[in-house]
Amino acid sequence: xxxxxxxxxPKVVDVARHAGVSTATVSRVLNNNPRxxxxxxxxxxxxxxxxxxxxNSVARSLRRQSNSVVGVIVPDIANPFFTDVVRGIGDxxxxxxxxxxxxxxxxxxxxxxxxxxxxxAQQVSGVIVAPADSLRSDLTELTSTGVPVVVIDRLAGxxxxxxxxxxxxxxxxxxxxxxxxxxxxxxxxIAGPERTxxxxxxxxxxxxxxxxxxxxxxxxxxxxxxxxxxxGYRAVRELLASSTPPDAxxxxxxxxxxxxxxxxxxxxxxxxxxxLASFDPVPWSTSQRYSLVVLDHETMRMGTEAAALLxxxxxxxxxxxxxxxxxxxxxxxxxx
Amino acid sequence: xxxxxxxxxPKVVDVARHAGVSTATVSRVLNNNPRxxxxxxxxxxxxxxxxxxxxNSVARSLRRQSNSVVGVIVPDIANPFFTDVVRGIGDxxxxxxxxxxxxxxxxxxxxxxxxxxxxxAQQVSGVIVAPADSLRSDLTELTSTGVPVVVIDRLAGxxxxxxxxxxxxxxxxxxxxxxxxxxxxxxxxIAGPERTxxxxxxxxxxxxxxxxxxxxxxxxxxxxxxxxxxxGYRAVRELLASSTPPDAxxxxxxxxxxxxxxxxxxxxxxxxxxxLASFDPVPWSTSQRYSLVVLDHETMRMGTEAAALLxxxxxxxxxxxxxxxxxxxxxxxxxx
DNA sequence: ATGAAAGCGCTAACAG
DNA sequence: CTGTTAGCGCTTTCAT
Numbered sequence: 001x002x003x004x005x006x007x008x009x010p011k012v013v014d015v016a017r018h019a020g021v022s023t024a025t026v027s028r029v030l031n032n033n034p035r036x037x038x039x040x041x042x043x044x045x046x047x048x049x050x051x052x053x054x055x056n057s058v059a060r061s062l063r064r065q066s067n068s069v070v071g072v073i074v075p076d077i078a079n080p081f082f083t084d085v086v087r088g089i090g091d092x093x094x095x096x097x098x099x100x101x102x103x104x105x106x107x108x109x110x111x112x113x114x115x116x117x118x119x120x121a122q123q124v125s126g127v128i129v130a131p132a133d134s135l136r137s138d139l140t141e142l143t144s145t146g147v148p149v150v151v152i153d154r155l156a157g158x159x160x161x162x163x164x165x166x167x168x169x170x171x172x173x174x175x176x177x178x179x180x181x182x183x184x185x186x187x188x189x190i191a192g193p194e195r196t197x198x199x200x201x202x203x204x205x206x207x208x209x210x211x212x213x214x215x216x217x218x219x220x221x222x223x224x225x226x227x228x229x230x231x232g233y234r235a236v237r238e239l240l241a242s243s244t245p246p247d248a249x250x251x252x253x254x255x256x257x258x259x260x261x262x263x264x265x266x267x268x269x270x271x272x273x274x275x276l277a278s279f280d281p282v283p284w285s286t287s288q289r290y291s292l293v294v295l296d297h298e299t300m301r302m303g304t305e306a307a308a309l310l311x312x313x314x315x316x317x318x319x320x321x322x323x324x325x326x327x328x329x330x331x332x333x334x335x336x
Numbered sequence: 337x338x339x340x341x342x343x344x345x346p347k348v349v350d351v352a353r354h355a356g357v358s359t360a361t362v363s364r365v366l367n368n369n370p371r372x373x374x375x376x377x378x379x380x381x382x383x384x385x386x387x388x389x390x391x392n393s394v395a396r397s398l399r400r401q402s403n404s405v406v407g408v409i410v411p412d413i414a415n416p417f418f419t420d421v422v423r424g425i426g427d428x429x430x431x432x433x434x435x436x437x438x439x440x441x442x443x444x445x446x447x448x449x450x451x452x453x454x455x456x457a458q459q460v461s462g463v464i465v466a467p468a469d470s471l472r473s474d475l476t477e478l479t480s481t482g483v484p485v486v487v488i489d490r491l492a493g494x495x496x497x498x499x500x501x502x503x504x505x506x507x508x509x510x511x512x513x514x515x516x517x518x519x520x521x522x523x524x525x526i527a528g529p530e531r532t533x534x535x536x537x538x539x540x541x542x543x544x545x546x547x548x549x550x551x552x553x554x555x556x557x558x559x560x561x562x563x564x565x566x567x568g569y570r571a572v573r574e575l576l577a578s579s580t581p582p583d584a585x586x587x588x589x590x591x592x593x594x595x596x597x598x599x600x601x602x603x604x605x606x607x608x609x610x611x612l613a614s615f616d617p618v619p620w621s622t623s624q625r626y627s628l629v630v631l632d633h634e635t636m637r638m639g640t641e642a643a644a645l646l647x648x649x650x651x652x653x654x655x656x657x658x659x660x661x662x663x664x665x666x667x668x669x670x671x672x
Numbered sequence: 673a674t675g676a677a678a679g680c681g682c683t684a685a686c687a688g
Numbered sequence: 689c690t691g692t693t694a695g696c697g698c699t700t701t702c703a704t
Contacts, residue, residue, distance in 0.1 A: 009481060011681055011682085012681070012682065012683090013681085013682095021690075021691085022690065022691045022692075023681095023682080023683085023691085023692095024683080024684080024690070024691060024692080024693095025689090025690060025691075027682065027683055027684085028683095028689095028690085030682090030683095031683080035689060035690090036689070036690085037689060037690085040689085040690085054453075054456060054457060054481065055457045055681095055682090056398075056457065056459060056680090056681055056682070057454075057457040057458050057459070058394055058397045058398045058403065058458065058459045058680090058681080058682095059398050059680070059681035059682040059683090059696090060681080060682055060683075061394045061682095061696090062392075062394045062395050062398050062680090062681080062682075062696050062697070062698090063681075063682045063683045063684085063695080063696050064682085064683070064684095064696085065696065067394065069437075069458070077413070077419055077422065077423070078416065078419040078420070078423065080414065083413055083414040083419070084414070086413065087413070087414065087440065090440060099437060099439070099451075099454055099458070100437070100438065100439070101405075101435060101436070101437050101438075102436065102437075102438040103435070103436070104423065104426060115435075117390070118393075118435055120390060121390060121391045121392065121393040122393050122394065122405070122435070123392060123393070123394045145345060145390065289625060347697055347698085348697070348698065348699090349697080349698095357674080357675085358674065358675045358676075359675085359676095359697095359698080359699085360674070360675055360676080360677095360699080360700075361673085361674060361675075363698065363699055363700080364673095364674090364699090366698090366699095367699080371673060371674095372673070372674085373673060373674085376673085376674085391697095391698090392696090392697055392698070393698095394696090394697080394698095395680090395696070395697035395698040395699090396697080396698055396699075397680095397698090398679095398680050398681070398682090398696085398697080398698075399679080399680050399697075399698045399699045399700085400680085400698085400699070400700095401680065
């Protein structure tokens with residue numbers, strides 16, 4: 001086995017010596033400062049590559065008092081919705097030279113708070129966070145220390161931040177109206193938690209569409225659930241236990257939709273008698289048995305918008321907080 | 337709108353002054369150094385919280401020449417397999433006080449290389465990487481600068497690293513044998529790229545099981561594919577175009593399995609006539625129409641093992657590289 | 673047990 | 689256009 005000499009990384013001073021210039025000049029070359037004699041710059045670059053110089057970003061960050069790292073906190077990285085958002089963020093920020101520090105809060109405000117603290121300690125340039133709990137999540141720790149923050153998916157209760165959210169109300173209304181037009185009348189709703197931003201907005205949209213169509217709302221057709229697969233499963237079992245079961249269900253998120261499909265399959269419900277509509281991408285789903293439409297949210301766009309907002313704020317920390325509401329989206333027929 | 341004073345963060349020197357001690361003492365308290373007078377330590381802690389001190393990890397990292405950050409590079413964060421692995425890594429490393437810097441190489445060796453460079457510049461304590469291309473991925477950049485590396489999922493071609501891989505050969509053999517025992521005889525295989533570590537191993541396992549059962553291999557039953565959803569879809573269409581179609585298919589990964597199911601559904605193949613087996617978690621899949629078994633790999637364990645290996649190497653950089661081969665896993669009946 | 677002081681690697685005034 | 693120099697905030701010998 002060959003023993004590789006732990007070749008100590010060359011530093012700017014080594015490069016400077018090698019190129020016969022000062023460290024300042026090397027630093028200028030490193031930062032593409034235009035006022036360096038092209039010939040000297042070339043010599044420095046030669047030394048740079050000859051010595052195999054590698055920047056120490058930690059030192060640079062300390063000196064510059066800013067880091068090219070952005071923190072991202074999501075409640076569940078396994079959820080396709082958030083993976084898409086994160087991809088959007090990553091793609092957009094890479095162009096600006098930022099790296100991502102991705103954290104999974106697991107929907108736990110304590111864990112979230114601890115990540116917030118860690119990110120702040122890491123002197124990240126900014127943080128994009130999908131709050132675990134829009135009411136209890138505490139972002140003041142960051143804002144008080146002047147770290148730029150962008151909130152996504154759910155609006156944060158306290159304070160005003162740059163935010164990117166979907167127009168969930170209109171989206172839900174769209175899905176519901178679609179069923180109405182298709183002649184469905186017993187349209188149920190498996191709702192997300194009332195206290196969540198998305199949950200309450202989607203419920204409102206559902207109710208609004210029913211009202212607009214002149215269909216009386218039936219309390220028995222609205223099941224409060226919790227955004228979990230299991231919750232969706234239980235909700236469907238509850239809805240179908242009724243003597244007058246629904247002929248369509250608007251489901252407030254992707255995980256519950258999977259649970260719902262599982263329940264329908266298990267109960268062997270005739271696909272002709274029921275139609276489903278859901279939010280958020282469900283890319284790994286393959287049930288082609290039950291009719292399912294999903295609201296195509298352009299999820300990655302939420303990420304790119306958030307990134308743009310963050311970059312804008314980093315550039316101008318005192319700008320007014322801006323809330324971007326992304327249009328409801330288009331209905332995508334997923335299976336029929 | 338209230339203007340929040342951009343309260344400049346207190347530094348150790350501020351705390352020291354406030355507590356009437358030296359910066360060294362504050363630092364010792366910060367690091368739980370036992371040889372500090374308990375009374376003084378208490379006083380320092382009081383100042384710490386009174387002033388709302390927040391550690392600047394960048395400065396600490398520069399001084400300590402080490403960072404409590406670990407880089408993780410995966411080819412596709414949207415793949416449930418990798419999300420699970422990342423969760424495993426995250427959970428395990430959080431206990432050791434590390435944060436994760438997650439990068440998505442998008443199966444692109446160039447992007448991967450650039451992340452490798454960035455992570456190295458960030459002075460991360462170590463890197464866990466699932467190489468985009470086990471042959472062309474270049475990890476020497478890291479190893480030459482002494483950054484601990486753990487390779488997961490696929491073995492890296494050049495050099496020997498700490499690695500964690502599944503026993504893919506045995507796993508594929510297990511799935512295949514299961515079909516044989518169930519009386520199936522025309523068992524097909526939708527294979528991953530031959531040059532990939534997992535692809536070739538799974539193919540070998542499949543062939544091995546057939547040989548062990550004394551079943552002649554039929555070239556027409558083996559379709560080379562590319563691990564993509566679309567690839568799985570095309571493979572099934574190809575297999576079913578035959579006059580003697582398979583009665584079972586061993587599919588080399590989760591994405592191709594989804595494509596396969598889509599094709600079967602589209603062709604409206606009788607579920608009784610075909611059975612599927614797949615690798616990797618497919619948690620968001622909900623097809624209960626076709627019989628599907630998957631190899632339960634304990635995916636998160638790959639993450640925790642990788643984390644353990646990395647921590648071990650950080651602690652003892654000169655230890656011999658170790659390759660952990662995780663047992664094939666148990667067959668999980670996913671739908672029947 | 674505590675403090676003084678040096679210095680991690682880099683950048684940005686400031687001079688020249 | 690280039691060099692000198694003073695730190696960024698923290699930790700850690702080395703004295704005391």
